Amino acid sequence: MEIYVVSDVGGTQIRVATYNIHDLTMCSQKKIATQSLKQNPTDRLINLIDEISKGHTIKAISIGVPGLINPRNGIIIEAPNVPGWINLPIREILISHFNVPVFLGNDANLAALGEWKFGAGIGHNNLLYLTISTGIGSGVIIDGQLLLGEQGMAAEFGHVTILPDGPMCGCGHRGHIEALSSGTAISKYVTEELANGRNSSLRGIDFPSSKEIHAAARNGDELSIEAFSRAGKYLGIALANFIHMLNPSIVVFGGGVSQAGPLLFKPMQDALHSSIFSEDYLENIVITTAKLGDDVGLKGALALLLSNYQLLEISSP
Ligand SMILES: [Zn+2]
Numbered sequence: 001m002e003i004y005v006v007s008d009v010g011g012t013q014i015r016v017a018t019y020n021i022h023d024l025t026m027c028s029q030k031k032i033a034t035q036s037l038k039q040n041p042t043d044r045l046i047n048l049i050d051e052i053s054k055g056h057t058i059k060a061i062s063i064g065v066p067g068l069i070n071p072r073n074g075i076i077i078e079a080p081n082v083p084g085w086i087n088l089p090i091r092e093i094l095i096s097h098f099n100v101p102v103f104l105g106n107d108a109n110l111a112a113l114g115e116w117k118f119g120a121g122i123g124h125n126n127l128l129y130l131t132i133s134t135g136i137g138s139g140v141i142i143d144g145q146l147l148l149g150e151q152g153m154a155a156e157f158g159h160v161t162i163l164p165d166g167p168m169c170g171c172g173h174r175g176h177i178e179a180l181s182s183g184t185a186i187s188k189y190v191t192e193e194l195a196n197g198r199n200s201s202l203r204g205i206d207f208p209s210s211k212e213i214h215a216a217a218r219n220g221d222e223l224s225i226e227a228f229s230r231a232g233k234y235l236g237i238a239l240a241n242f243i244h245m246l247n248p249s250i251v252v253f254g255g256g257v258s259q260a261g262p263l264l265f266k267p268m269q270d271a272l273h274s275s276i277f278s279e280d281y282l283e284n285i286v287i288t289t290a291k292l293g294d295d296v297g298l299k300g301a302l303a304l305l306l307s308n309y310q311l312l313e314i315s316s317p
Contacts, residue, residue, distance in 0.1 A: 003027060004305055005049055005061045008107070008297025010034060011081025014041065016048050017298045021059050024306075028052055029298070034082060041082050042090070046097055061094055062103040062305035064110040064297045071104045071152040103301075103308045109155065110300030111254055111290070112139025113146055117303040119291035120252045128248040129290070130157065132235070132264075133255035135170060136178040140246060146304075157242060158182070162234050180234040183210035183257045190227045198223050214260050228263040235264070236271025243272075243281050254290035 003018040017029035030052050034041050049061065067079030074091025094102045105113070112121075112129035121127040127141040136158035140147040147154045158178035159171055166175030167185065179185050191207050194200060200223040201216050202208045208216075217224035239251065257264065269287075276282060292299050 001027065001056045002059050003053060003056045004302065004309075005053055005058050006064075006298050006301035006305060007045060007049070007062070008064045008110075008301060009041070009045065009079075009082060010066055010107075010297070014045055014048060015298060016045075016052050017302075018052055018056065019302060024302070027056075040084050042084070042088070042093060046094070049098070058098055058100050060101045060103070060305050060309045061098060062105070062301040062308075063090065063094075064105050064107045064301045064304075065090070066107045068153060069104055069106050071106075071148060074102065074104050076104075077153075101309060103304050105301065105304045106139075106152070107297060107300075108137030109139040109146060109148075110304055111137070111292075111296045112141055112155075112252075112300070113303040113307075114292055114296045114298075114300030115252045115254070115290055116141050117306075118299045119296070120288050121250050124248075124250045124286075126246065126248045126250070128242055128246055128251045130239075130251065130253055131255035131290075132182060132253060132257040134182060134184050136182050137255075138242075140248075142246060146307075157238070160238060160241065162238055177234060177238040181231040181238070181257075183255075186210045186213055186227045186231050186257070189230060190223060193223055193227075200224065210257050210260075214263065217260075217263050225263065228260055229267040231257075232264040232267030233271045236268040236273075237275050239268065239272050240275035240277075243276065243285070247281060249284065250286040250288065252288055252290050254296065258289050 002021045004021055006017050008015045013031045014034050015031040018027045020027055032048055065076055065079050066081055068077040076085045076088040076090050079085035091102045091104055115121045115129055116127050125144045129139045131137045138155050138157035140155045159176045161175050162177050163175035167179045168174055169176035169179035187210055190213050201221045213224045213227055217228055
C-alpha cells in the first residue's frame with residue numbers, strides 16, 4: 001500500500017501514524033518514549049518509521065517538532081525537551097534514509113493547521129490557535145495560509161510582553177503572557193501568595209499544579225479563583241492585541257489549562273471587551289476550545305503534508 005507517514009514528537013513520546021494516500025484513513029499508529037539510554041531520539045524516530053511502514057511504500061513524511069524550527073531549510077534550531085535536537089538538519093537526515101519528501105512544522109503551528117483542516121476551525125480563513133498549558137504556544141492561519149515569517153519563527157505569541165516589569169518568563173525575559181497566564185504562571189502565583197501567608201485550602205501543598213488549583217477554585221477557594229481570574233485578565237489583554245493584529249474570525253484554545261472554562265474565560269472576555277478598540281472585531285468572532293484532543297499533532301502534521309505534497313506534485317513535470 002502507498003502511505004503517508006506523520007509523526008508528532010514530544011519531550012515524552014514520539015508518536016507515528018500511517019495514512020492510506022488514497023482515502024486518508026489511518027492505517028496504523030504507534031508511540032514510544034522519546035528518550036532511551038541506548039538510542040538518540042533521531043534514531044528512535046527513524047527506527048519507528050521503518051517498523052511501522054514495513055511492507056508499504058512511503059510517499060512522504062511530515063514531522064511536528066516541539067521547539068524552534070526553520071521549515072524552509074528543514075533545520076531544528078532548538079527543541080529544549082528533546083535531547084540533542086539543536087541545529088539538527090532533520091530533513092536532510094530523513095531524506096537520506098527514506099528518499100521521499102519530508103515536511104517539518106513547529107508543534108503549535110501544526111496544531112493550528114490541524115484544528116483548521118480537521119477540527120474546530122473548518123470553514124474559517126483567519127484562525128488564531130492558542131495553547132495554554134505549562135507554556136503558551138500559538139499558530140496563525142491568515143487569509144487561508146499558515147503564517148511562517150522569514151525563518152518560519154512567526155506567531156510566538158507566548159512571548160509577547162504584557163507587563164514589562166512583570167514575572168520572569170521561562171525564556172529569561174519579564175512579563176511575557178506565558179509568565180502571566182500559563183499553567184506554570186498560575187502555580188507560581190499561588191505558591192507566592194501562600195508564602196505571603198494568604199489563606200487557602202491549598203496550604204501545605206508545595207507548588208500546587210494548575211489542575212489542583214482548578215479543583216480548589218471549583219470548591220470555592222478564593223486564592224485559586226483569583227489566580228485564574230488574574231491569568232484570564234492578562235490573557236484577555238493579550239488577546240485584544242492579537243485580534244488587533246490579525247482580525248481572526250475564530251480563536252481556538254487548546255491545552256490543559258483551557259479546560260478551566262469560565263474560571264479563565266469569563267475574566268478573559270471581560271478584559272478583551274474593555275481592551276479592544278472597536279467592538280466590530282468581536283461582532284462575529286468565534287471563541288472556542290480545540291476539538292482534536294491528543295490527535296492534534298498527528299492531524300496537523302497530516303494537514304502540513306497534504307498542503308505541501310500537493311504543491312510538489314503540481315510543480316513536478
Ligand atoms: Zn518568554
